[in-house]
Amino acid sequence: MTSATMIPITDVSACCTNVTRESISAENAELLARSLKALADPARLRLISMVAASEGAEACVCDLTEPLGLSQPTVSHHLKVLVEAGYLEREKRGTWAYYRLTPGSLDAVSSLLRTV
Amino acid sequence: MTSATMIPITDVSACCTNVTRESISAENAELLARSLKALADPARLRLISMVAASEGAEACVCDLTEPLGLSQPTVSHHLKVLVEAGYLEREKRGTWAYYRLTPGSLDAVSSLLRTV
Numbered sequence: 001m002t003s004a005t006m007i008p009i010t011d012v013s014a015c016c017t018n019v020t021r022e023s024i025s026a027e028n029a030e031l032l033a034r035s036l037k038a039l040a041d042p043a044r045l046r047l048i049s050m051v052a053a054s055e056g057a058e059a060c061v062c063d064l065t066e067p068l069g070l071s072q073p074t075v076s077h078h079l080k081v082l083v084e085a086g087y088l089e090r091e092k093r094g095t096w097a098y099y100r101l102t103p104g105s106l107d108a109v110s111s112l113l114r115t116v
Numbered sequence: 117m118t119s120a121t122m123i124p125i126t127d128v129s130a131c132c133t134n135v136t137r138e139s140i141s142a143e144n145a146e147l148l149a150r151s152l153k154a155l156a157d158p159a160r161l162r163l164i165s166m167v168a169a170s171e172g173a174e175a176c177v178c179d180l181t182e183p184l185g186l187s188q189p190t191v192s193h194h195l196k197v198l199v200e201a202g203y204l205e206r207e208k209r210g211t212w213a214y215y216r217l218t219p220g221s222l223d224a225v226s227s228l229l230r231t232v
Contacts, residue, residue, distance in 0.1 A: 018170065018171040019166075019169055019170055019171070020169060020170065020171050021169045022169060023162060023165035023166045023168070023169040024161055024162055024165040026158065026162065029158040029159075029161040029162045029165070030158045032158075032161055033155075033156050033157050033158040033160075033161055036152050036155050036156035037156040039149075039152050039156075039229070040149050040152035040153040040155075040156045041149050042142065042145040042146045042148075042149040043145075044149075045140055045145040045148055045149055045232055046139060046140055046142065046145045048232055049139035049140040049145070049232045050135075050139045052139070052232065053135055053136060053137045053138060053139040054134065054135055054136065055134040055135070055136050106229055106230065106232060107230065109229065110226045110227075110229040110230050111226075113155070113222055113225065113226040113229070114222065114223065114226050116161055116164055116165045116168065116222060
């Protein structure tokens with residue numbers, strides 16, 4: 001039973017709203033909010049975008065720090081948040097870590113938003 | 117000139133990434149992050165969803181408080197954030213405030229995400 005179906009609609013006075021479909025569940029709202037929080041930062045959006053704009057949708061960490069104008073530890077923190085949220089995948093090759101866009105991850109959150 | 121075109125690609129050693137298209141500008145990343153921040157909260161996602169699920173995509177504030185299990189001032193705060201971010205429109209009619217989904221607002225942010 002979702003929150004929408006729990007709205008008391010026995011009072012039919014002018015104040016009350018009729019519900020026409022189910023609204024998002026508390027659990028799904030929690031999950032979607034967590035995914036959105038990971039994205040809701042200008043530096044993280046730019047990092048995702050820079051990775052997506054790179055050849056093969058993959059970028060070396062060595063190329064991501066300078067354009068942002070942030071310190072290397074700050075960029076590493078943002079990249080970690082994006083990996084943990086499932087937007088980026090990280091692979092160490094030799095000296096450098098490479099970041100790749102997780103296929104479909106942005107589309108998934110974008111589609112979920114349309115169903116809210 | 118965007119951040120992507122500012123990536124130094126003169127060093128062609130194995131570490132470096134080739135850029136294939138422009139990435140999001142710092143200004144647009146800032147704006148999109150602000151829109152996403154307003155959405156990145158479970159209570160606010162549920163409020164939007166409850167309004168969208170109501171007849172005529174409009175709901176009375178009197179029906180929104182109870183299902184969330186939050187205090188009325190907390191719900192009012194969340195509704196204010198959503199109005200300020202442009203997701204909801206507020207109209208006072210008689211005793212009650214009514215909230216309506218701003219047409220296209222969720223679609224807009226969802227489409228923007230696909231262009232990051």
